[in-house]
Amino acid sequence: MKIALFATCIVDAMYPEVAQATVTILRRLGHEIVFPSGQTCCGQMHINSGKFAQAEPVIAAHARAFSDTDWDVAVAPAASCVASLGHQQPMVARRMGNDALAAEAADIAGQTYELSQLLTDVLGITDAAADLGSYFPHRVTYHPSCHGMRLLRLGDRQSDLLRSVEGIDYVDLPLADACCGFGGTFSVKNPEVSSAMLADKIRTVHSTGAEVCTGGDASCLLHMGGGLSRFQRTGSFEGTPDVTAVHVRQTSSTDVGDDNVDHLTAVVGADDDDHLTPGEKGTSPAEPSRIQSGFRVGQSAVHLARILASTKEDPLRVQSEGATVSGGSLR
Known part of the structure; x- marks a missing residue:
């Protein structure tokens, strides 16, 4: 063809x-x-x-x-x-x-x-490992773009292909259907709103512990890569505190003696008091520490085409393997 x-x-x-x-x-x-x-x-x-x-x-x-x-x-x-x-x-x-x-x-x-x-x-590809030789042995999360979801109605096409890559450790992105805040000229005309939306999105990316966040739109990944780079440089999202990040300890209610498990719960767009019991006084949450929330330093964004093109013979390297990252984007 x-x-x-x-x-x-x-x-x-x-x-x-x-x-x-x-x-x-x-x-x-x-x-x-x-x-x-x-x-x-x-x-x-x-x-x-x-x-x-x-x-x-x-x-x-x-x-x-x-x-x-x-x-x-x-x-x-x-x-x-x-x-x-x-x-x-x-x-x-x-x-x-x-x-x-x-x-x-x-x-x-x-x-x-x-x-x-x-x-x-059109081409009938359902297994990236078998049909394309795709190989990417890294922890990956995926952001579906708004146009892909709502106009093209891609559904699970992109994520299914990613899941079928050999060696991949695929982890779902919390609140994946939320916009990253780019929106083309929207991010230029409404920078404060765009930055707040980006902060929400990057927090959820960090919460997965993934080395790479991927997607099918370079524009969204450009925006998100910038957010990842900013967090790596500064450790915070100054001016965009509209996310309540709550560090909670979850205990099994059925199995006595089970170990407690630490979790980061990101209540995106919630009021600062939403996670408190009645009578408690809320305060603006501090930026969660990287240790507390399990965040990884060096997360980057990369287009799914590059993951699908990666093979054992010609692998796509990540930042921990010495790959170049510019503006939060894997090069």
């Missing part, structure tokens, strides 16, 4: 290794990869800011690049960009009175898949 790669602008500019990993995976399956020249951006940044007139030529450039190239299906390692192709591009073109562009954009979007969609729905 001839597969066209839509690299997306953020991957091309910031994380080219994600595009390379995507190509590696598909070539490993025996497919031909083509790269339509002239591709740039899907226009999502313009559209989300209400700049429809500025978005129209960006949409036209995307349609021209992919219409001028011969391919069977297209793939992008970004749920948000794939969602924008189908959810936004035709709508904007119609709003601008360009019905021909709307039809062309809709046709291209209908044949463009997010990476896990392509692997599972």
